[in-house]
Structure formats: structure tokens, C-alpha cells
Amino acid sequence: AQSVTQPDIHITVSEGASLELRCNYSYGATPYLFWYVQSPGQGLQLLLKYFSGDTLVQGIKGFEAEFKRSQSSFNLRKPSVHWSDAAEYFCAVGAPGGYNKLIFGAGTRLAVHP
């Protein structure tokens, strides 16, 4: 069955520290991969996406993610976290091509200490 696993429910980092949020997926083929962020009281904002090509993708707000086919992973990274990055982060997969329905992970809630 298709699924997305985000092993870390909560993560706390200090402002200025580096960040890595983990995402593993189970899918029959290489899916489209996405990271979304949800700030309190807001909808979801797309941070970045991977469809094909270069396995290191750059997104908005200084985030990047690396697709590793051998590990079925798509981890999100940021070299220096800002207090405004505190939010919930969702990894999602979709079928390649067409109008892809998304399967979401459970989310990782990020807290940032000053």
C-alpha cells in the first residue's frame, strides 16, 4: 500500500541551528514528492517539489530536500532555522503525471527556541 512516514512527531531546535525533517515513502514507482508547511490557523503552503532530474531540490524560505531512491526518502533541510519557521511540516506523495491525488504523512511539528 502507498504510504508516507514522518518518524518525528515533534522536533525542537534552537534558532540558528540546522534542521533536517525525515520523510520515507512506500510507493510502486518513483512518485512525485512534496513538502508543505502549515502555520497555525493557515492552509498549506508548498515549500518544494520533486518530479524528476536533479535529486537535490531548492524551495522557498531557504529550504532544500534531497531525493534518495535507494532509501525511499525525501528529507527536508535548512541550514539555519529562524523563529518564523515554527510550524507543522507535511511530506506528501502523488502519482507521477496526471492530476495526482496526494497522500500525506502525519506531519512534524517544529518548535524553535530563541
Added chain:
Amino acid sequence: SAVISQKPSRDICQRGTSLTIQCQVDSQVTMMFWYRQQPGQSLTLIATANQGSEATYESGFVIDKFPISRPNLTFSTLTVSNMSPEDSSIYLCSVGGESQPQHFGDGTRLSIL
């Protein structure tokens, strides 16, 4: 990316009543999606709405409970019928083009008393 507006942004309803949520997009889109986010949970797809055809529902969701309309390429509604406290959730619509990422509205926060 498309600008997506949802109404209402939040509501508190009595059990047994129904609420219709509107989703308006500032450009024509083929596919619109409706998701539910239960408290503290991730997003689950309710249905996919294609203009001019019946919505396609995911397992566990039925048309009688969540009727959807899609009268044109910029608008859709989701009705939550005969509500119970278990329906308290955030309901989000999203749009996405072919081989394009989905973009989401701000959601409707629904509480059932």
C-alpha cells in the same frame, strides 16, 4: 500559483445540521480536491471534483454525507451533512493542474457542538 478563497473561514454548528463550504479560484482549473484534517491529524482526501461530472469519492467517504458541486471551472462547494462532533475538522480545498503541484486554500475550521 492560483489564489484560492474558502468561505466560511470558521464556523460553529449544532449537531444534525448541515454546512456548505465554498471554494473560489481566481483562474480556471480542471481539478479541485477536498481534504479533511481532523484535530492533530494529517490531511485525508475526501473527493476529487471535475467540472461537468460527478465527484470521485475516496474510500470511507460517501456522497450522502459529503455532497460536492462543481458548477464551473472556478468554483466548488462541499457540504457536510447531518453533522456530529466527529465532523469537527479543518476542511481544505486545493487545485492542481496536470503534472503540477496542488495549492491549498486557508481552510474552513468547523466545530460541532
